[in-house]
Amino acid sequence: MVDLQTQYQHIKQEIDAGIQEVIDSAAFIKGKKVTDFQAHLEQYTGAKHVIPVGNGTDALQIALMGLGLKAGDEVITPTFTFIATAEVVALLGLTPVVVDVDWETMNMDLESVRRAITPRTKAIVPVHLFGQCADMEPLMQLAQEHHLYVVEDACQAIGARYTFSNGETKQAGTIGHIGCTSFFPSKNLGCYGDGGAIFTNDDELAARMRAIANHGMVVRYHHEMIGVNSRLDSIQAAVLDAKLPHLDEYIAARQRAAACYDKAFAGNSKLLIPGRQNNSTHVFHQYTLRVAGADRDQLREQLAERGIPAMIYYPVPLHQQKAYLDPRYKDGDFPVAEKLASCVLSLPMHTELDEEQLNYISSAVLELIK
Numbered sequence: 001m002v003d004l005q006t007q008y009q010h011i012k013q014e015i016d017a018g019i020q021e022v023i024d025s026a027a028f029i030k031g032k033k034v035t036d037f038q039a040h041l042e043q044y045t046g047a048k049h050v051i052p053v054g055n056g057t058d059a060l061q062i063a064l065m066g067l068g069l070k071a072g073d074e075v076i077t078p079t080f081t082f083i084a085t086a087e088v089v090a091l092l093g094l095t096p097v098v099v100d101v102d103w104e105t106m107n108m109d110l111e112s113v114r115r116a117i118t119p120r121t122k123a124i125v126p127v128h129l130f131g132q133c134a135d136m137e138p139l140m141q142l143a144q145e146h147h148l149y150v151v152e153d154a155c156q157a158i159g160a161r162y163t164f165s166n167g168e169t170k171q172a173g174t175i176g177h178i179g180c181t182s183f184f185p186s187k188n189l190g191c192y193g194d195g196g197a198i199f200t201n202d203d204e205l206a207a208r209m210r211a212i213a214n215h216g217m218v219v220r221y222h223h224e225m226i227g228v229n230s231r232l233d234s235i236q237a238a239v240l241d242a243k244l245p246h247l248d249e250y251i252a253a254r255q256r257a258a259a260c261y262d263k264a265f266a267g268n269s270k271l272l273i274p275g276r277q278n279n280s281t282h283v284f285h286q287y288t289l290r291v292a293g294a295d296r297d298q299l300r301e302q303l304a305e306r307g308i309p310a311m312i313y314y315p316v317p318l319h320q321q322k323a324y325l326d327p328r329y330k331d332g333d334f335p336v337a338e339k340l341a342s343c344v345l346s347l348p349m350h351t352e353l354d355e356e357q358l359n360y361i362s363s364a365v366l367e368l369i370k
């Protein structure tokens, strides 16, 4: 699905030098590499504050802690996504309220969000799934009308750009009150271990979240709030700082691969190519087909026999996950998410795919569904 070895070979010198610098300095925690990377990521994203943390899940948790939400407060999030969002909501004693997604973009459906708002709703967590932004302009308007916070889960969408109706463009993660991203190795900007970051333009929220990520500490050994221990280590920051200047090339390589797949599959009645959100770019963390007129699981097995990996992101929506079963929800309540779970198939997608590989993969898919 990804080829991190080949990617590393192209940037080996920069990566090795950065890691060596950290080892020589022995500043493994909160070292200069971390503050350098933070500043470079602020520049790249346009976020006023970047707070590096231990991983994307921690980023989401610290964001919700920073907002000071209380037990019983409701947080709206899509049911078709990775578990992290609902997980941190539940861990904090907040109530996850799940909503359906759009069949084309697979992102949170705005009408479903509108219907899910109650007097207890405090925040909305849109997920920019597979690399394109949820429709943020109407979502921000809706949130403003109801005085709700918006925390973007931009773990799959770093570098995606959303254009507002006035022509203004902002990056994924810098539109809501807070944005969260992950540097898990296979993410579009991935380190060589765990890492994550929080974005915000709000000074007060930034200060609070920075303290929460560091044991709730502002002055050393004086704890003003309950916090956690979540930090990006210097070696991961060195890897990320070496990769960040390449992020736009990496995005372009993913977009070229996606265009190749699109061309091969366009107009096929048994496969639907990923629908696009018209005011967002797509950075293709995943290239996800909807297999409409063929047996998805059989196709996946037959691809595997030919040495082609394909993955199902995600096979079970949140409301059908054993740990999250809730009497408020039953099967059939979120028909689009349930249908997607039964038909999505993600093809190999990374920065190192060449034309030969792309042709091999798409020809195999087309042959197998004939």
Ligand SMILES: *Cc1c(COP(=O)(O)O)cnc(C)c1O
Residues within 6 Å of the ligand: 055, 056, 057, 058, 081, 082, 084, 085, 127, 153, 155, 156, 181, 182, 183, 184, 194, 195, 196
């Ligand atoms: C990867 C991911 C996360 C979690 O990131 P980690 O760094 O693995 O904790 C959260 N949400 C989404 C949508 C993700 O893809």
